[in-house]
Amino acid sequence: MNDLIYLDYGATSFPKPEEVYRQMEGFYRSYGVNPGRSGYDMCMVAGGMIEDTRKLMTRFFNGTDYNRLIFSLNTTDALNLAIFGMLQSGDHAITTTLEHNSVLRPLYHLSTRNSVEVDHIPFDNKGFVHPEDFAKKMKNNTRLVVVNHGSNVIGTVQPIKEIGALCRERGIPFVIDSSQTAGKIPVDLQEQNIDVIAFTGHKSLMGPMGTGGLYVREGIEIRHTRAGGTGVRSAVREHLEEYPYRLEYGTGNLPGIAGLNAGIKWIQKKDMHAIHEHETKLLTLLRDGLRSIDGVILYCQDDLKDHIAVLAFNIDGLEALDTGTMLDVDYNIACRTGLHCAPLVHEQIGTDKIHGAVRFGIGPDNTEDQISTTIAAVREIAESAKKRAGSSARARG
Numbered sequence: 437m438n439d440l441i442y443l444d445y446g447a448t449s450f451p452k453p454e455e456v457y458r459q460m461e462g463f464y465r466s467y468g469v470n471p472g473r474s475g476y477d478m479c480m481v482a483g484g485m486i487e488d489t490r491k492l493m494t495r496f497f498n499g500t501d502y503n504r505l506i507f508s509l510n511t512t513d514a515l516n517l518a519i520f521g522m523l524q525s526g527d528h529a530i531t532t533t534l535e536h537n538s539v540l541r542p543l544y545h546l547s548t549r550n551s552v553e554v555d556h557i558p559f560d561n562k563g564f565v566h567p568e569d570f571a572k573k574m575k576n577n578t579r580l581v582v583v584n585h586g587s588n589v590i591g592t593v594q595p596i597k598e599i600g601a602l603c604r605e606r607g608i609p610f611v612i613d614s615s616q617t618a619g620k621i622p623v624d625l626q627e628q629n630i631d632v633i634a635f636t637g638h639k640s641l642m643g644p645m646g647t648g649g650l651y652v653r654e655g656i657e658i659r660h661t662r663a664g665g666t667g668v669r670s671a672v673r674e675h676l677e678e679y680p681y682r683l684e685y686g687t688g689n690l691p692g693i694a695g696l697n698a699g700i701k702w703i704q705k706k707d708m709h710a711i712h713e714h715e716t717k718l719l720t721l722l723r724d725g726l727r728s729i730d731g732v733i734l735y736c737q738d739d740l741k742d743h744i745a746v747l748a749f750n751i752d753g754l755e756a757l758d759t760g761t762m763l764d765v766d767y768n769i770a771c772r773t774g775l776h777c778a779p780l781v782h783e784q785i786g787t788d789k790i791h792g793a794v795r796f797g798i799g800p801d802n803t804e805d806q807i808s809t810t811i812a813a814v815r816e817i818a819e820s821a822k823k824r825a826g827s828s829a830r831a832r833g
């Protein structure tokens with residue numbers, strides 16, 4: 437069996453850079469005490485590392501106040517904090533059909549239980565939403581616009597700067613889900629008119645699972661919907677209002693944040709633009725190779741300019757799951773199949789009826805050879821599917 441070809445970077449980056457594993461183990465062994473709870477030296481070092489990572493990430497997102505960078509479990513957790521903390525009964529929210537369930541489900545929950553009204557802006561046939569469609573839906577009670585920056589199914593990158601500008605003009609808070617983009621392409625709070633960035637650490641930021649959070653711009657109000665220990669001002673009965681405590685609860689993920697710190701430094705050392713260029717080159721090879729195969733259907737891959745290295749496809753006559761299983765079992769290629777937690781994307785591209793699509797997510801460690809092997813594998817699978825379809829038609833006829 438060939439070595440594993442890992443093309444599931446859309447789900448998580450693997451393996452992590454060596455520095456991430458080393459930092460997680462080394463830091464946790466040496467300083468694995470509860471940060472910010474006491475004043476002894478180890479505790480100060482542990483707290484210092486968290487503060488250093490807040491600063492690093494604040495600079496990474498071009499924020500201005502590192503205390504407004506809060507850590508939570510992942511994007512899902514961070515988006516729950518934001519969405520439940522920003523909307524109330526009677527409010528209106530606008531989002532898109534490109535969203536992951538980490539946005540769709542909190543909004544659905546609020547729409548069914550708290551009479552929050554939600555509009556979903558569809559994407560066009562190339563995979564992009566348009567700012568003017570948001571403008572048409574904005575109302576006096578619109579209190580939130582939330583947009584997935586880069587689609588985890590079709591890879592298209594949305595015009596967040598323009599959508600953000602519209603929101604800014606009307607005083608509507610603008611949240612982006614940067615799960616697929618942070619660490620691949622710039623996510624810039626100031627330049628792109630963003631109010632809240634939700635991020636996850638374990639994808640292109642190269643950190644471990646169980647890390648993520650929010651950056652919240654000054655002047656944006658997120659109520660705390662949880663309460664608990666903060667390690668400071670313990671006599672106060674109410675949960676603290678000030679950041680970062682306002683949105684952080686209990687002991688955080690010290691080894692995870694140490695790993696995230698190393699992951700971001702690794703991206704900076706490698707240069708994010710160079711990584712993106714490498715991935716786009718491989719995506720173009722993959723797209724062109726797959727496009728030349730009879731029976732392969734690609735979704736929204738025509739224009740790769742505003743695109744991250746995520747590609748969805750199907751083989752005519754095969755279920756996505758079957759293609760994925762053959763890629764795994766016969767070729768040792770790891771990918772993701774199904775609906776990718778983004779059911780409305782599949783409804784719109786029509787793949788919901790055939791149980792989704794196959795997704796390849798390309799990362800910094802992938803090579804041209806791996807892409808050629810993958811194209812050859814898909815070609816063989818498509819050819820044998822065609823032969824099977826031909827012989828069963830002959831048998832029937």
Ligand SMILES: Cc1ncc(COP(=O)(O)O)c(C=O)c1O
Pocket residue numbers: 446447510511512513536538584586587588613615616636637648777
């Ligand atoms: C666009 C998008 N949003 C949110 C998420 C959820 O990320 P996590 O599982 O880290 O919370 C993902 C992960 O697949 C994603 O791709």
